[in-house]
Amino acid sequence: MELILKQDVENLGFKDEIVTVKNGYGRNFLIPQGQAILATASAKKVLAENLKQRAFKEKKIVDDANKVAEAIKALEIKIAAKVGSGDKLFGSVNNINVSEALEKEGQEIDKKYITIPGGSIKRLGKYTAVVRLHREVSVDLDFEIVPQA
Numbered sequence: 793m794e795l796i797l798k799q800d801v802e803n804l805g806f807k808d809e810i811v812t813v814k815n816g817y818g819r820n821f822l823i824p825q826g827q828a829i830l831a832t833a834s835a836k837k838v839l840a841e842n843l844k845q846r847a848f849k850e851k852k853i854v855d856d857a858n859k860v861a862e863a864i865k866a867l868e869i870k871i872a873a874k875v876g877s878g879d880k881l882f883g884s885v886n887n888i889n890v891s892e893a894l895e896k897e898g899q900e901i902d903k904k905y906i907t908i909p910g911g912s913i914k915r916l917g918k919y920t921a922v923v924r925l926h927r928e929v930s931v932d933l934d935f936e937i938v939p940q941a
Contacts, residue, residue: 793812793813793814793815793818793819793830794810794811794812794830794831795810795811795812795813795818795822795823795828795829795830795831796808796809796810796828796829796830796831796835796836796839797809797810797811797822797827797828798826798827798828798829799827801822801827801828808839808842808843810831810836810839811828853926854926854928854929857925857926857928857929858929860899860925861923861925861929861930861931863899864894864899864901864923864931864933865931865932865933867894867897867899867933868934868936869890869893869894869897869933869934869935869936870893870935870936870937870938871885871889871890871893871935871936871937871938872938872939872940872941873885873889873916873937873938873939873940874939874940875916875939875940879915879916879917880914880915881913881914881915881916881937884912884913884914885908885912885913885914885937886908886911886912886913887903887904887906887907887908887921888903890903890906890908890921890933890935891903891906893935894906894923894933901923901925905923905924905925906921906922906923906924906933907921907922907923907924908921909921913937915937916937916938916939917936917937918934918935918936918937919934919935919936919937920932920933920934920935921933921935
């Protein structure tokens, strides 16, 4: 039995994928649960058209993400933090601080898309964070932690 999945199904496939399953699994579980529909000729045509339109929209989103990535690469981010003896910070700098610094520069990026190796930083210096703008687009953001005046 051929079905078109309406959502991701574990150990079977992803949304909008055509899969072949046993009749009982399709008729008694997937279709009643709303996880799949029968893959008739007309349903396949509708699916092809939807995928074509989605690919066009996806291309525009990826292009926009690439533009933002170029803008982020050009930025020089400096984060001021309170410093104790030597170069050790009071507290730490994490993805929230990086997100706020980017916002001051005019780039609003949610903190959950910013990854700092090790999670947080406790010393002065230059570091790199990874900013994920899209599934296919991520950029390395170089920033510096400086002592607060």
